[in-house]
Amino acid sequence: AQKITQTQPGMFVQEKEAVTLDCTYDTSDPSYGLFWYKQPSSGEMIFLIYQGSYDQQNATEGRYSLNFQKARKSANLVISASQLGDSAMYFCAFRGMNYGGSQGNLIFGKGTKLSVKP
Amino acid sequence: NAGVTQTPKFRVLKTGQSMTLLCAQDMNHEYMYWYRQDPGMGLRLIHYSVGEGTTAKGEVPDGYNVSRLKKQNFLLGLESAAPSQTSVYFCASSAGTGRVTQYFGPGTRLLVL
Numbered sequence: 001a002q003k004i005t006q007t008q009p010g011m012f013v014q015e016k017e018a019v020t021l022d023c024t025y026d027t028s029d030p031s032y033g034l035f036w037y038k039q040p041s042s043g044e045m046i047f048l049i050y051q052g053s054y055d056q057q058n059a060t061e062g063r064y065s066l067n068f069q070k071a072r073k074s075a076n077l078v079i080s081a082s083q084l085g086d087s088a089m090y091f092c093a094f095r096g097m098n099y100g101g102s103q104g105n106l107i108f109g110k111g112t113k114l115s116v117k118p
Numbered sequence: 119n120a121g122v123t124q125t126p127k128f129r130v131l132k133t134g135q136s137m138t139l140l141c142a143q144d145m146n147h148e149y150m151y152w153y154r155q156d157p158g159m160g161l162r163l164i165h166y167s168v169g170e171g172t173t174a175k176g177e178v179p180d181g182y183n184v185s186r187l188k189k190q191n192f193l194l195g196l197e198s199a200a201p202s203q204t205s206v207y208f209c210a211s212s213a214g215t216g217r218v219t220q221y222f223g224p225g226t227r228l229l230v231l
Contacts (some may be wrong), residue, residue, distance in 0.1 A: 011159075033217060043223035045161075045208065050215060092162060097216060104178065105151070108160040109145030 002027045004094045006109035013082045015115050021077040021112045022069065023092035029053075031097035034075040035106065036064070039089040048090075051075055053097075078115075087116045120144050122223035125148040130229045131199045135148045139194040139226050141209030150192040151176075151220060152184060161208060166191055199230045210227050 003026040003041045013019035023034065036048040051066045060064045067076040079086055090113075091107040125140040130210040141150065148169050153161040153176075163176030181203060183195045192211075196203060206227050210220040 037218060037222075043206070043225045045210075047219040047221075050217055050219065051194060070197060095215065105163055106161075108162070110158060110160040 001095060002029070002032075002094050002107050003012075004092055004107055004109040006090075006092055006110045006112050007082070008112045009110075010115070012115050013079075013086075013118055016081055017080060019080070019082055019114065021090050021092075021114065022074070023076055023093050023109060024072075024074045025092075026073060027094065027096065029096040033095045033097065034066070035093040035095065036066070036077045037091045037093065038086075039091065039111070040085075041088070045060060045091075049077070073096040082116045084116050084118060087114060089113050122221050124207075124226050126222040126226060127224070128159055128229075130225045130231065131196075132231055133200060135199050136197050137228075139201065139209075139228075141192040141194070141211075142190055142224055143192075143209075143211040143221070144190065145188070145211060145213070145221065146189070147211035147213050147221075149214065149220075150186065151210040151212075152182070152192065152194045153208045154178065154203075155208060155225075156205050163217065164194065164207075172222075174218055185199055199228075201230050204228060204230045209229070 032053045034051045038046045049061045063080045065078045089111045091111045092109040122143045151166045162187040165184040167197040209223040212220040
């Protein structure tokens with residue numbers, strides 16, 4: 001069974017600095033995808049970025065980028081130029097691409113709470 | 119465009135009471151999901167549906183039932199609530215799987231006394 005791990009329960013970063021949030025996964029699937037979501041204190045889940053296992057380049061979306069290291073099975077989220085509004089919980093999620101049964105469902109990590117200091 | 123909506127936003131139940139959580143989406147998505155979020159646990163899948171009239175069990179289905187009679191609605195039922203079901207419940211929908219993300223509702227906070 002797939003497993004996804006976020007080892008940092010909480011992190012602090014100074015405003016305007018970059019921060020990396022760790023995510024590792026364990027799978028034997030050759031094809032899969034990694035998602036990152038942000039959950040601010042208001043509670044909603046906001047999709048940030050996606051990385052496919054066969055994508056040729058690391059994903060980027062504005063200030064968000066993925067440091068994807070397939071051999072190490074890690075998909076770390078990098079937030080550049082942190083802003084106060086980045087303070088939130090961040091969740092990494094795994095999806096296997098074997099579409100049979102429940103393999104298309106998302107498996108979430110336990111999350112990392114990021115606090116941005118002014 | 120409302121996206122995914124959930125009703126109610128907050129509810130207090132006594133042990134043994136029943137209730138139904140309603141999820142509605144206006145994006146014509148085939149797939150719908152119910153998750154629960156507990157402190158330090160991330161989101162765990164309760165049940166999901168891959169289309170109107172279909173449902174399937176997720177990771178933590180015990181104590182819950184679901185129905186998808188209409189494509190736009192996905193109902194989550196608690197027949198006999200227990201304190202262990204105190205949680206925040208999220209509904210999500212998606213157009214498919216693969217690279218497609220899920221869109222989440224605002225959540226329902228449930229307290230079972």
